[in-house]
Amino acid sequence: MALFILRRLAALLPVLLGVTLVVFAMLWLAPGDPLLALVGESAQGMSKSALEELRRAHGLDRGPLVQYLGYIADLARGDLGVSVRSGQPVSQEVLSRFPATLLLAGSAMLVAVALGLTLGVLAAVYRRSVVDHLAVLLALLGVSVPVFWSGLLLMLLFALDLGWLPASGYGTWKHLVLPALAVGFSSAAFIARITRASMIETLRQDYVRTATAKGLGKSAVRLRHALRNALLPVVTVVGLQFGGLLGGAVLTETVFAWPGIGRMLVDAIGARDLPLVQGSVLFIAVMFILMNLLVDVSYAVLNPKVRYE
Numbered sequence: 001m002a003l004f005i006l007r008r009l010a011a012l013l014p015v016l017l018g019v020t021l022v023v024f025a026m027l028w029l030a031p032g033d034p035l036l037a038l039v040g041e042s043a044q045g046m047s048k049s050a051l052e053e054l055r056r057a058h059g060l061d062r063g064p065l066v067q068y069l070g071y072i073a074d075l076a077r078g079d080l081g082v083s084v085r086s087g088q089p090v091s092q093e094v095l096s097r098f099p100a101t102l103l104l105a106g107s108a109m110l111v112a113v114a115l116g117l118t119l120g121v122l123a124a125v126y127r128r129s130v131v132d133h134l135a136v137l138l139a140l141l142g143v144s145v146p147v148f149w150s151g152l153l154l155m156l157l158f159a160l161d162l163g164w165l166p167a168s169g170y171g172t173w174k175h176l177v178l179p180a181l182a183v184g185f186s187s188a189a190f191i192a193r194i195t196r197a198s199m200i201e202t203l204r205q206d207y208v209r210t211a212t213a214k215g216l217g218k219s220a221v222r223l224r225h226a227l228r229n230a231l232l233p234v235v236t237v238v239g240l241q242f243g244g245l246l247g248g249a250v251l252t253e254t255v256f257a258w259p260g261i262g263r264m265l266v267d268a269i270g271a272r273d274l275p276l277v278q279g280s281v282l283f284i285a286v287m288f289i290l291m292n293l294l295v296d297v298s299y300a301v302l303n304p305k306v307r308y309e
Contacts, residue, residue: 005293005297008293009293012289012292015289016285016286016289019282019286019289020071020075020282023278023281023282023285024068024071026274026277026278026281079091080094080275080278080279080282081275081278081279083268083273083275083276084271084272084273084274084275084276085268085271085273085276090275090276090279090280091279093264093276093279094261094264094280097261097263097264098260098261098283100170100258100259100260101245101246101249101253101260101261101262102246103176104176104179104180104183104245104249104252104253104258104260105183105242105246105249107176107180108179108180108183108184108187108245108249109184109187109238109241109242109245110180110184111180111181111183111184111185111187111188112183112184112185112186112187112188112191112238112241113188113191113238114188115184115188115191115192116187116188116189116190116191116192117195117234119135119138119188119192119195119196120135120191120192120193120194120195120196120198120199120234121195121196121199121222121227122135123136123192123196124195124196124199124203124230125199125203127200132196135192135196136196138189139188139192139193139196140189141189142185142186142189142190142192143186143189143190145186146251147182147183147186147249147251147252148251148252148255150182150185150186151178151179151182151251151252151255151256152255154181154182155178155256158177158178159178165177165178167256168255168257168258169256170257170258170259175256175258179249179252179253179255179258182252182256183245183252187241187245190237190241191234191238191241194233194234194237195230195231195234198230198231198233198234199226199230201230202226202227202230203226205226205229232299235295235298235299236295236299239291239292239294239295240292240295242291243287243288243290243291243292243295244288246284246288246291249262250262250263250265253266254266261284264276264280265280265281265284268280
């Protein structure tokens with residue numbers, strides 16, 4: 001297992017370097033002077049000599065390769081720069097928003113796994129029945145309807161019309177319900193479709209028929225034998241969905257005024273806070289890469305044959 005993890009880490013290193021290169025390039029792709037993108041309006045009105053001194057302090061007078069290597073060295077020390085808007089370290093800004101994003105992502109995945117597995121298993125067990133058609137219809141709606149649109153519908157129904165839950169905000173469990181449902185329903189649709197397809201394929205296997213022929217009850221065969229093996233591809237989907245949510249559900253957090261990383265990224269783009277944008281994008285990418293690694297390890301634990309391929 002240790003060798004398997006090392007191989008996966010070695011495969012992810014080029015991806016991580018590519019991400020840092022893209023994030024670093026954002027400084028040069030931004031319109032205007034890169035110095036103004038880094039320090040914002042504080043550079044306006046400064047003398048030419050002061051600007052040149054500031055440029056040297058930020059290393060912008062050196063070649064791109066030297067600057068990139070310096071950027072990597074700063075990342076190794078945990079230095080993501082300083083936010084133009086707040087003047088606080090970017091790492092501190094990102095980490096302060098991460099608990100809210102983690103809470104939303106965890107709650108949404110609980111909803112998604114519970115709903116997705118239930119719909120997928122029922123659709124596979126009662127294939128071509130009303131239950132199957134209804135589950136497939138719900139899955140298609142979840143995939144087709146944008147998350148922000150379902151979020152707005154939930155807000156209109158439960159917050160404005162019925163008044164049961166707050167429309168937006170953060171602080172109590174009531175503020176969490178609507179965004180978790182909006183994100184969870186969308187993720188549940190993918191989980192349900194994968195679960196249904198995997199469960200149908202598993203129920204056709206010879207060992208399932210053998211277990212049934214030996215007199216095992218239908219529930220025991222479906223849950224103890226079929227579902228356990230059908231979960232292998234589902235683990236991948238759950239891990240990737242969770243990895244994406246850990247990076248911040250940008251639209252959902254914006255719609256519900258949820259103070260997570262996604263909303264922080266939108267605010268940073270609007271304020272042209274390039275260091276904070278760079279740090280947020282890098283953090284989102286790293287979270288997704290780490291979740292990919294965790295998914296690979298989990299898959300190898302559930303299916304030992306993967307370790308030797």
